[in-house]
Each structure stands twice: as structure tokens, then as C-alpha cells.
């Protein structure tokens with residue numbers, strides 16, 4: 001018999017919360033344990049003059065992008081409890097270590113974790129359940145596919161990078177890494193689809209860093225003194241994801257001589273310009289801010305050798321496609337074939353694959369698991385909840401979860417809602433009812449967004465109410481429970497949302513509230529759950545049967561079995577368990593039949609806050 005959701009949440013919380021609590025208490029200079037709640041309508045007001053808030057000051061050497069200090073000169077009142085500390089997360093703190101590079105100085109990205117959180121980190125990456133991935137079917141399509149590897153040692157990534165992989169405590173490559181890294185090192189273009197939390201970031205970062213380390217030294221043109229010429233560009237759809245990729249890439253490139261800089265919107269551009277001027281090999285950016293930098297001629301893409309699009313399907317959907325085309329096709333970036341292009345996501349609708357092929361040259365398609373499938377590490381629940389009952393139902397979940405949690409602590413719970421207003425309202429209501437919640441959405445300032453995320457990650461505010469701005473890519477270690485308070489209109493968005501838990505081989509729980517407003521999702525949801533070996537409630541199957549011929553933004557509805565709809569080019573070969581015996585499997589049918597217009601949109605007031 002199944003255990004109840006509350007037991008499950010408690011179980012994942014036992015793993016998660018204790019470490020989260022460690023994280024929350026591990027650093028004596030962290031902000032006080034709970035920030036003062038400020039209702040949404042009172043946010044963004046200047047602090048009373050009596051309030052003393054220590055300004056952030058950068059006391060480290062003039063340097064690297066890691067030392068982004070003093071970004072925000074006017075702390076908001078929400079920061080009251082947070083500004084005193086100096087080292088709550090990387091990026092703000094004054095860390096030590098690293099090497100000199102001219103007048104420059106590289107911050108040691110491992111300093112914090114080595115000093116204060118050894119157990120936390122160790123548990124993090126050695127706790128990965130590789131057995132969970134062993135049986136995942138892998139499919140590759142394309143000419144002369146380089147064979148996969150089983151260990152990092154088999155790949156010649158360079159000693160400095162290998163050393164960082166050890167520092168990250170990555171013992172073995174994950175399946176997507178086993179396949180994608182040799183393909184990229186073989187200088188092939190790649191479209192890669194692998195489940196959420198399966199290590200795609202490293203899969204594109206390692207070959208880029210290694211390639212830059214080993215490549216011929218480059219003579220950058222002297223177009224303008226202030227124009228910089230990165231060798232690699234990594235684009236991602238949200239600011240927080242760009243920041244996260246930047247943090248990861250800095251760890252991987254520590255002491256390799258490869259310099260990584262991030263540029264994203266909502267933050268003062270001057271600091272980013274200064275970081276760029278100190279030199280950049282890999283630029284991680286959101287599209288809007290990059291276009292700004294290109295138009296100011298502060299960045300040239302002329303020397304780009306590597307282009308990586310994370311969450312590539314999102315980057316090429318209607319919202320972003322024009323900006324991406326501008327960056328990739330209308331500026332000075334070398335064309336496909338003259339650069340190496342890597343596209344990564346957990347979902348890849350057929351139409352987006354077709355668009356994406358414009359950016360690629362003779363590419364290899366790699367699918368680890370079914371395209372767009374969720375990992376079966378996530379226990380998925382769907383409950384029928386009327387709109388008017390959602391709040392009380394959520395409260396019941398949270399109460400039970402707290403009762404079952406470690407030392408009565410709330411496990412980290414991420415609650416997705418449809419609108420920004422809805423996020424504010426739910427956060428307010430939760431706080432009024434004694435649940436420590438914060439929120440992240442596109443109407444909050446970047447400063448507030450970053451603070452909310454830090455507060456959630458540290459466990460100070462263990463409930464985060466979010467719009468889809470937090471749906472993709474964010475790797476928050478101890479999220480025990482994802483609640484789809486409002487279901488999205490697109491099954492791929494659901495896949496990304498629930499993928500914020502059950503990461504890196506760990507188990508997680510996802511609960512969705514379903515009612516008659518969500519009938520267009522019934523079939524896709526039931527199919528997805530079935531595919532991930534989840535129990536599909538009989539009532540949901542009935543809705544699914546009824547809505548089989550309905551429309552909705554359900555891109556799977558023509559889909560066939562596990563190997564349905566993969567490489568849109570239509571040919572296929574796959575291997576099971578990642579072995580090297582590639583053989584033709586043909587195309588087992590299906591396709592993303594009903595994919596159509598409207599992807600990524602949303603009605604008035606229903607925007608989901610993408611950057």
C-alpha cells in the first residue's frame with residue numbers, strides 16, 4: 001500500500017530538511033533565522049531613516065565576477081534581517097583563495113563549502129542514486145556518433161578541470177554527461193534532451209571549459225578598447241538560472257585560466273560592464289541584457305566558438321525566438337559549422353526542434369529517457385480540489401508536512417501559481433496564517449527575487465510561492481515538495497515545475513490541484529504519470545478519456561509509446577542503459593501531434609514573468 005503524501009513529504013524532508021537546517025545554521029554570519037514579513041503592498045518603500053542597514057562593501061581585491069558586492073545601494077525594508085551578514089551566498093560574500101591573474105584575483109568558489117559545509121556538500125553529490133539512472137533508455141541520432149564514456153577519467157578534460165570535478169564531488173558522470181561530453185569534445189553540434197536534475201549544466205560546461213583551456217591562444221581584435229570578445233556564450237531564459245549557471249561554471253573553471261562572467265537584466269549594468277572589462281572567456285547571459293550589451297557595442301560575438309542554449313525549447317518559443325535570432329543570426333556571431341552549438345532541455349517539442357535545427361550543423365540528437373518525460377524519482381499526486389478550497393487544502397498539506405517534519409520544521413516546499421498577483425496574495429495569506437513564505441515573480445525587483453530565493457534555499461523561509469519564473473533549471477538542493485496550486489496549461493511546464501524536486505538521484509514529491517478548469521491537461525497528465533510509473537487516480541483517467549479529442553496546449557496527444565516522438569528528423573537508433581551498441585530502432589511512432597500556437601503565452605494578467 002502507498003504511504004500517504006505526508007509521510008512521503010516527511011521522508012524526503014528527513015533527507016532534505018536536516019541538511020537544509022544544517023545549511024541554515026552552518027554559517028554564523030548568516031542573516032537571523034527569519035526575515036520580517038512585509039506584505040506585498042508595503043514592499044519597495046524606502047526604509048525609515050532610523051533603520052540602520054549596513055551597506056554591502058566589497059573589501060576583496062579588484063577582481064572576478066564572483067565578487068559582486070555592493071550591487072544594490074539602497075536596501076529595501078525586506079532586507080532588514082539580511083543585510084548584516086556578509087556571506088550568505090556566493091556572489092555577495094568576501095571569499096578567499098584562488099590565484100592572481102595580472103592585477104586580477106580569482107575568488108575560490110569552493111572556499112565556503114570546504115570550510116563550513118563539508119558534510120552538506122559531500123552528502124549532496126555522493127548521495128546521487130546512480131542506479132536510478134542505469135536503466136534509462138538512451139537514443140542518439142545522427143552521423144558518426146562518438147561512443148559514450150563510463151568515467152570522467154576516460155575523457156581528457158585537462159587536469160585543472162578534473163581537479164574541480166573532484167572538488168564538486170562528482171564521482172561518476174550522469175547518463176547525459178556520459179553521452180553528451182564525448183559528442184561535444186568531438187566538436188559536434190548537439191541537441192540534447194534529458195530529464196530534470198540529471199546534470200545537463202555540467203554536460204555543456206565541461207566541454208566548453210576544456211575546449212577553451214586546450215584551444216589555441218586567441219588574438220582578440222582591437223575594435224574598440226571597451227568591446228569584449230567572449231569565446232563561448234551560454235544563454236538561459238531567467239536571471240536566476242543565469243546566475244546559477246555562472247556559479248556552477250565558476251566552480252568548474254576555477255584555476256583553469258578560463259574566465260566566466262554573467263550578465264542579466266534587472267541588475268545595474270555598470271557592475272556587469274566592469275566585470276566584462278576585466279576579461280571574459282565564457283559569457284552567461286539572459287537574452288535581453290545581452291542584446292543591450294551588443295547594441296552598445298560592449299560585447300562582440302565575432303570570436304564565439306561555443307554557443308550553448310540551456311532550456312533551449314523555452315529559448316526558441318514565441319517569447320524569446322526573435323531575440324535569439326537577433327543574437328545568433330543578425331549580429332556578428334560565426335554561422336553554424338564555424339561555431340559549435342549545443343542545445344539542452346528536458347523537453348523538446350517537435351516544432352521547436354524544427355526551429356532549432358536552423359542553428360545547428362550536422363548535429364547529433366541525444367535523448368536520455370523519453371523526450372519530455374518526468375523522472376520517476378518524483379512521486380506525483382493529483383488531487384481534485386475546487387478553486388474555492390485550494391487555500392485550505394494547501395494549509396492541510398503544510399500542517400501535516402510540518403507535523404511529520406524533522407523537529408517540527410517545515411520542509412522546503414515550492415508552490416506554483418499562475419499569476420503574479422496570485423503569488424502575492426497566496427504569500428500574504430500564508431504568512432498571516434503562520435507559515436513562513438516568500439515569493440518570486442516578475443513584478444518583484446531583482447533584489448527581492450534574489451533575496452527570496454536565498455531565504456528559501458537557506459530554509460529561513462521554507463515556503464516559496466512562485467510563478468513559472470522559477471519553473472526551469474533552478475537547482476535548489478532540499479526541495480521536498482512541489483505543489484501545483486494552479487496547474488499550468490502546458491504539460492512541459494508541469495514537467496519542469498515538478499523537476500525542482502527529485503534531483504540528482506534523490507526522491508521528491510509533487511502534488512497537483514486539479515479541477516474542472518484543468519480538463520485540457522487531463523490526458524497529458526494521466527499519460528505522463530503512467531509513463532513515470534505513477535498511480536493515476538480513476539477520476540483523472542475518466543477526465544482523460546473524455547478529453548482525448550479535446551485541444552488544449554498538449555503537445556503529446558499524438559504520442560506513442562516510450563520511444564515515441566524523438567528526433568524530429570525521423571530516423572532513430574538507440575541503446576539501452578547507455579551501452580555502446582548502437583543499432584537501428586526505427587521510429588516507434590507518435591509525435592507531438594497537437595503542438596500548436598499559443599505555447600508559452602497566457603492571457604492578460606496571466607503572464608508568467610520570464611526575463
Ligand SMILES: Nc1ncnc2c1ncn2[C@@H]1O[C@H](COP(=O)(O)OP(=O)(O)OP(=O)(O)O)[C@@H](O)[C@H]1O
Pocket residue numbers: 124125126128169170171172173174177194195196197198199200201202345346472473474475499500503504
Ligand atoms: N556527475 C555528477 N555527480 C554528482 N552530482 C552531479 C553530477 N552532475 C551534476 N550533479 C548535480 O546534480 C544536480 C542537478 O544538475 P543540473 O542542475 O545540471 O540538472 P539539469 O539536468 O540541468 O536540470 P534541469 O533540467 O532542471 O535544468 C546539481 O546539484 C549538480 O551539482
